Amino acid sequence: MKNQVQFQKGYSLIDFMDDYGDEEKCREALFKARWPDEYHCHECGASSYCTLKSRAIFQCNRCHHQQSLISGTIFESTKLPLTKWFLAIHLLTQAKTGISALSLKRQIGVSYNTAWSIKQKLMQVMKERDDGKSLSGIVQLDDVYWGGELRGGKRGRG
Ligand SMILES: [Zn+2]
Known part of the structure; x- marks a missing residue:
């Protein structure tokens, strides 16, 4: 398992599918x-948790706060499977001259608006972060916008 997901150039679609071709692999990543x-835990900081049914929701063993894998990330805003998001990231990073929304729609099988x-x-x-092409860069950025976690460890929005 790779430590850091990097969607670097030259990463073939075959390799990509091998690494992130199903929902389980995407969740792990x-x-x-x-x-x-x-x-x-975002509430109390404890590290022990149990996994609830869907396997994408975690409950803190100390304070019972629940958080989902995608909460506070850009993935939260849609109901799309992670595989589609990951494929979109892959396509966007591989395309030298960018990719149109229309082309993206066709390739990942979603509506044009999505x-x-x-x-x-x-x-x-990808534009705003130096590490915007790594998954952790993509995930972390959204804490800023969605107000996931502030420096003091307090939750807040704004
Ligand atoms: Zn907790």
Whole structure:
């Protein structure tokens, strides 16, 4: 398992599918990107948790706070499977001259509006962060916008 997901140029679609071709692999990658060292509760910071049914929701063993794998990330804004998001990231990073929303729509199989909104979000992330092409860069940025975690460890929005 790679430590850091990088969507670098020259990463073939075959390799990509091998690494992130199903939802389970995407979830694992996202988990590692959000909590590279160990899982921690956003409320109390405890690291022990149990996984609830859907396997994408974690409950803190100390305070019982629940958080989902995608909460506070750009992935939260859609109901799309992670595989589609990951493929979109892959396509966007591989395309030398960018990719149109229409083309994205066709390749990942979503509506035009969804494709457009995915593209906007990803382009913004990739532009604004030095590590915007790594999954952890993409995941972390959204904490800023969605107000996930502030420096003091307090939750807030704004
Ligand atoms: Zn907790």
